[in-house]
Amino acid sequence: MELEFLGTVAGMPVRDRNVTSICLKLLQERGTVWLFDCGEGTQHQILKSSIKLSKLEKIFITHLHGDHIYGLPGILTSRSYSGGKSPLTIYGPKGIKNVITTVLLVSQAHLEYDLHIEEIPENLNEGILFEDKQFLVEIAKLEHRINSYGYRITEKDQPGPLLSKKLEESGIPPGPLFSQIKKGRDIILDNGEKLIASNYVGPALKGRIVVIMGDTRICENSPKLSKDADVLVHESTFTEDLHDLAYKYYHTTSLQAAQLAKKCNVNELILTHFSSRYQGERLDQLLQEAREIHENTHIAHDFWVFPINRKNI
Numbered sequence: 001m002e003l004e005f006l007g008t009v010a011g012m013p014v015r016d017r018n019v020t021s022i023c024l025k026l027l028q029e030r031g032t033v034w035l036f037d038c039g040e041g042t043q044h045q046i047l048k049s050s051i052k053l054s055k056l057e058k059i060f061i062t063h064l065h066g067d068h069i070y071g072l073p074g075i076l077t078s079r080s081y082s083g084g085k086s087p088l089t090i091y092g093p094k095g096i097k098n099v100i101t102t103v104l105l106v107s108q109a110h111l112e113y114d115l116h117i118e119e120i121p122e123n124l125n126e127g128i129l130f131e132d133k134q135f136l137v138e139i140a141k142l143e144h145r146i147n148s149y150g151y152r153i154t155e156k157d158q159p160g161p162l163l164s165k166k167l168e169e170s171g172i173p174p175g176p177l178f179s180q181i182k183k184g185r186d187i188i189l190d191n192g193e194k195l196i197a198s199n200y201v202g203p204a205l206k207g208r209i210v211v212i213m214g215d216t217r218i219c220e221n222s223p224k225l226s227k228d229a230d231v232l233v234h235e236s237t238f239t240e241d242l243h244d245l246a247y248k249y250y251h252t253t254s255l256q257a258a259q260l261a262k263k264c265n266v267n268e269l270i271l272t273h274f275s276s277r278y279q280g281e282r283l284d285q286l287l288q289e290a291r292e293i294h295e296n297t298h299i300a301h302d303f304w305v306f307p308i309n310r311k312n313i
Helices: 042-047 072-081 096-106 164-169 176-182 221-226 240-248 254-263 282-291
Strands: 002-007 021-026 032-036 056-060 088-093 115-120 126-131 135-141 149-155 209-212 231-235 268-272 297-299 305-307
Touching: 002 042, 021 042, 021 209, 042 072, 056 072, 072 088, 072 096, 088 096, 096 115, 135 221, 149 221, 164 176, 221 254, 231 254, 240 254, 254 268, 254 282, 268 282, 282 297
Parallel strands: 032 056, 056 088, 088 115, 209 231, 231 268, 268 297
Antiparallel strands: 002 021, 002 305, 021 032, 126 135, 135 149, 149 209
């Protein structure tokens, strides 16, 4: 599981940074990638990365401001041209379906795959958006000028690895019994000896938690989403000296994001969505400000890949 940042600036692109888009790469876990927001030019950013559009399974939109959605038409049509045949699901605030269907209709675009668009009900403050055997995706409404949401992605705990060497040392050759023990089933051997499955399986693998916030002030739902996250990706549009400006335009400072991460026992904080005024060395000011509160803080930059390591329970 990895995060790759395709755009990290707020509002409008600058020379070395594009507008917001984040890819959650789940290639080992499910052979797919998920995209969070899709600012203008995202498909060009993907061309400069190792990401394959044919692997794109889901797109999650935090809110409908242009720097988060204007790249959608290009992504959707290019996915057809690049061999994408599997279904694609887009989740987003009410209105996203109208945006997408209008553009596709007017441009007479034809997609070679099934496109599903699921809108978040306007009256939904928090809840479960998606769940299967591997992942749970929860959402909560944030505090921005328009409806904006944060996504909490929880990987479900996985069984530990089979201790095959220990089994072989017990005289059990590789074969069907390995599979049964891996599934947690105790085994009775021909000689009457009972093998307890739990003795031959390593510690369970704890699922990872990734939280990706849309544009927001710090609000009531911020800690609910962020609690105990392995990685929190949070906007950091301004430094703390522009606190009043951040509040006026419904954004967050780097210091506020760090305070949230510390309060919520977040392991790694990644700052993104920077005002275009912060370029070059000025970005260091955002990082230094946050690290005074939360040491494990990072500044995202375009094409940066961040591995999300698994921990044992």
